[in-house]
Amino acid sequence: MRPILYSFRRCPYAMRARLALASSRVDVELREVVLRDKPAAFLQASPSGTVPCLLGPSGAIDESLDIMIWALRQNDPKGWLTMPNEGWDWIARADGPFKTALDRTKYASRYADSDPAEQRKEAARFLSDLDAQIDGWIFAKATIADFAILPFVRQFAFIDKPWFDQQSWPAVQAWLERFLASDRFEQIMKKYPQWQDGQPGIAFSPALAEHPAS
Ligand SMILES: N[C@@H](CCC(=O)N[C@@H](CS)C(=O)NCC(=O)O)C(=O)O
Structure with a gap:
């Protein structure tokens, strides 16, 4: 099963999770959550009820920084984890x-x-x-x-x-x-329709154009 990312377009925490997922090209299914109308499946998955939440093979990752690290540990083509302490x-x-x-x-x-x-x-x-x-x-x-x-x-x-x-x-x-x-930035800010319980999610696997300045 493809991991599921519960996300919200304008949330800065969700944005950074999507940045790392896009860079790592780890394939996930994106479910756009509307915070005033949280779907039951999201509330069941997310211990904190906050976005982003990544539901993967080993359970839920509920902290955006942990999602970034999880994605980059799988694939880190730009060496983002190679960083001074x-x-x-x-x-x-x-x-x-x-x-x-x-x-x-x-x-x-x-x-x-x-x-x-x-x-x-x-x-x-x-x-x-x-x-x-x-x-x-x-x-x-x-x-x-x-x-x-x-x-x-x-x-x-x-x-x-x-x-x-x-x-x-x-x-x-x-x-x-x-x-x-x-x-x-453009890639991770694409708009997705609100996800509702029972619907299929949408693939989030933005193929980033190589761009030296980004
Ligand atoms: N520590 C969390 C914080 C995430 C967070 O606070 N997200 C906000 C949206 S930007 C949220 O979901 N708030 C819950 C709500 O508004 O109901 C993380 O890094 O993922």
């Missing part, structure tokens, strides 16, 4: 303090006791540090860290894109723009 620290900082500050900036009304301006500054500290680190990529070549973090920087940037573009983070801005313009 500090790459994992960058991912942890992005998933932890940066994502927390991002949510408190973007969804300020949900966090009555936090100040969105302060939260934006907190997120900006991470992006300034990242800007000093990036020279094309976070390391000398593309790694899992780039693709684990890019969807969240995208989400942050589009809270207020004119403001983001005015900041002095030239390396981060160029890194994000190149990603947004890449064939890789």
Whole structure:
């Protein structure tokens, strides 16, 4: 049986899972979940009820980073897993303090006791540090860290894109723009109809055009 990926197009966690699956070319069946209308089969498969969730031969993988690693361990043609150890620290900082500050900036009304301006500054500290680190990529070549973090920087940037573009983070801005313009991004953002219980899934095996910049 082909593994099943429960996904949601605009979710940054699902995006990074799809990036790794696309790069590894591991064949999966994609089921597009609408979060306000979660299908029963998804709720049965996913211990946390969050997307992405990969249902494979050895059970469910419920964390997007674990799905990335699972896919790349099978096939890693671009060597994304060949990364200095500090790459994992960058991912942890992005998933932890940066994502927390991002949510408190973007969804300020949900966090009555936090100040969105302060939260934006907190997120900006991470992006300034990242800007000093990036020279094309976070390391000398593309790694899992780039693709684990890019969807969240995208989400942050589009809270207020004119403001983001005015900041002095030239390396981060160029890194994000190149990603947004890449064939890789286009492939993983293709639209799929909502999946409903009982329906067949749709193959997710994007044949990526080779593109030196992506
Ligand atoms: N730690 C999880 C987090 C995934 C997550 O929070 N996904 C959001 C969507 S972006 C979700 O499914 N939320 C559940 C909901 O909105 O009901 C992962 O990395 O996969």
